[in-house]
Amino acid sequence: MRQSTDDDLETRLRELFEHQAVGIGGNGRAWHDAPMVADELEPRRRPRARAAAIAAIAVAASVLLVIGIVATAPAPARDAVTVGGQPGSSVPLHFATEQVRFDASALKIAANGRTFTAAGSQVDVNSDPGYATYQTLELGWHEHGVAMRLYFYFAADAHDWWVSSLTTYNGHAEPDSIEYRGPFFRTPLGSAYTGDVDLVPAEAPGAHLRIANMRLQPFLPPPLCNTQTGAYAIESNDGAQISLDAPGSVFDDTVTLYDRARCRPVSTPGRFIYQFTSSTRGVVSVQGEGCDPSGLPAGYCDTHTYVSLMAQGPGRATMHVEAIDVRTLAVVARLDVPVTAKR
Amino acid sequence: MTQPKPAETAFLPRPAFASFYATEWPGAVRLAGLLTQDARVAEDLAQEAFARVFPKWDRIENPHAYLRVAIVNACRTWQARRRTERTKLPLLADTEASELGFDALADAVAALPYRQRAALVLRYYLDLKESEIADAIGCRPGTVKSLTSRALAALRKEVEQ
Numbered sequence: 001m002r003q004s005t006d007d008d009l010e011t012r013l014r015e016l017f018e019h020q021a022v023g024i025g026g027n028g029r030a031w032h033d034a035p036m037v038a039d040e041l042e043p044r045r046r047p048r049a050r051a052a053a054i055a056a057i058a059v060a061a062s063v064l065l066v067i068g069i070v071a072t073a074p075a076p077a078r079d080a081v082t083v084g085g086q087p088g089s090s091v092p093l094h095f096a097t098e099q100v101r102f103d104a105s106a107l108k109i110a111a112n113g114r115t116f117t118a119a120g121s122q123v124d125v126n127s128d129p130g131y132a133t134y135q136t137l138e139l140g141w142h143e144h145g146v147a148m149r150l151y152f153y154f155a156a157d158a159h160d161w162w163v164s165s166l167t168t169y170n171g172h173a174e175p176d177s178i179e180y181r182g183p184f185f186r187t188p189l190g191s192a193y194t195g196d197v198d199l200v201p202a203e204a205p206g207a208h209l210r211i212a213n214m215r216l217q218p219f220l221p222p223p224l225c226n227t228q229t230g231a232y233a234i235e236s237n238d239g240a241q242i243s244l245d246a247p248g249s250v251f252d253d254t255v256t257l258y259d260r261a262r263c264r265p266v267s268t269p270g271r272f273i274y275q276f277t278s279s280t281r282g283v284v285s286v287q288g289e290g291c292d293p294s295g296l297p298a299g300y301c302d303t304h305t306y307v308s309l310m311a312q313g314p315g316r317a318t319m320h321v322e323a324i325d326v327r328t329l330a331v332v333a334r335l336d337v338p339v340t341a342k343r
Numbered sequence: 344m345t346q347p348k349p350a351e352t353a354f355l356p357r358p359a360f361a362s363f364y365a366t367e368w369p370g371a372v373r374l375a376g377l378l379t380q381d382a383r384v385a386e387d388l389a390q391e392a393f394a395r396v397f398p399k400w401d402r403i404e405n406p407h408a409y410l411r412v413a414i415v416n417a418c419r420t421w422q423a424r425r426r427t428e429r430t431k432l433p434l435l436a437d438t439e440a441s442e443l444g445f446d447a448l449a450d451a452v453a454a455l456p457y458r459q460r461a462a463l464v465l466r467y468y469l470d471l472k473e474s475e476i477a478d479a480i481g482c483r484p485g486t487v488k489s490l491t492s493r494a495l496a497a498l499r500k501e502v503e504q
Contacts, residue, residue, distance in 0.1 A: 010467060012445075012448055013463060013467045013498075014467045016449060016452065018468070020380075021373040021376070021377060023382065024372060024377070024382045024385055029364075029368050128486075131485065134485055147404075177472070245419070249419075250456050252456070292493075292496055300489075
């Protein structure tokens with residue numbers, strides 16, 4: 001029933017946007033007619049795409065590490081590592097983020113008649129920290145003159161994790177994704193899957209993915225279990241620091257309460273409520289919004305509570321978060337999140 | 344030693360960019376209009392986005408994606424400056440729109456927080472993948488899921504009232 005309702009709404013949204021787009025128009029115009037001077041714009045502001053990329057990298061809190069692999073060039077401006085297989089390397093491929101560890105002795109992606117190994121390539125390594133039942137490991141590089149990606153999408157329940165799907169690029173200059181549909185590698189939480197991987201996608205003839213001696217572990221315990229004290233710890237899921245745009249801009253964050261002994265989200269979320277306060281209301285106002293499960297992935301609201309931050313004026317402030325046990329009304333965990341609001 | 348280019352030709356558009364501009368202009372205006380829900384500013388914001396692309400034309404690997412990010416960001420900045428003022432985007436044929444029952448849905452879309460609306464527009468108008476939406480908005484794919492779900496939940500609530 002819910003699916004039917006969602007489909008109806010999605011169909012109506014498509015129709016609405018199509019009608020609105022026609023109404024907007026956007027009649028043809030040539031660049032020479034453009035009312036601007038291009039060279040004056042360059043120094044005004046930092047390129048937005050780069051700013052967005054920097055923000056995404058910072059918020060993702062991803063970490064780039066290579067064990068047994070040596071970077072062969074000065075550190076690049078963007079986060080990347082060189083994959084080699086240098087003498088003495090015990091593990092030719094090692095990628096780690098705060099959420100996921102991946103080791104393997106060899107990688108071969110066949111696509112568009114070529115074999116991609118990432119050897120000698122600068123590899124971007126990121127994870128979507130996701131939530132208790134969703135994370136990613138995202139590897140991207142250039143090889144044979146085209147972009148290649150290897151993305152792992154992880155899922156979990158209370159006991160196990162698995163890879164719900166893998167995607168690579170198809171080896172074309174204008175790349176599209178090849179999907180390897182799981183589930184694969186079901187393994188108890190807290191443990192790594194080890195083994196060889198040899199997969200053929202359902203809908204891409206000639207493509208295959210081989211990984212030798214893979215050791216893969218997502219849902220790594222978050223560092224907060226070591227950095228906070230007490231029986232519980234609070235995580236701000238959208239970053240240890242929050243940056244807001246001009247006054248009036250809104251940012252939605254979520255927080256998760258962890259049982260530090262297990263370093264997993266608490267198993268009885270209904271036992272806790274949250275109090276959010278701003279140190280400086282002239283800079284940022286905060287409003288706890290709970291979690292409405294409508295349309296969200298199953299179980300999402302067990303581990304996420306929303307808070308909405310609105311910039312009021314430029315400056316710095318702190319969002320104080322307290323988790324309260326409703327049975328005792330005792331504060332069981334606290335977290336301070338620095339907030340910066342721009343002009 | 345390389346001779347400096349004459350000032351009058353230094354910033355003339357290369358044919359490829361002029362062609363890109365001519366081809367992409369209508370779509371850029373429409374995207375800006377949908378993101379802001381304000382047709383009056385759509386051309387200005389689209390123009391601002393193209394102005395971001397032009398100086399980097401030689402170095403941009405994927406100009407379509409770069410332009411999309413520039414539009415999303417230009418609209419976000421405009422939205423932030425505009426604060427709480429909200430208007431509903433006029434439809435091409437208001438009569439037809441009323442007959443189709445779009446009024447309540449259009450109001451609800453216009454009232455969404457910017458990032459939620461952007462996620463919907465990029466998904467249901469441009470049919471982008473989750474990863475592409477994440478790149479355009481500057482967030483993680485998981486956040487796109489959350490933004491989309493919250494937006495749909497809010498729309499459902501408003502429309503059903």
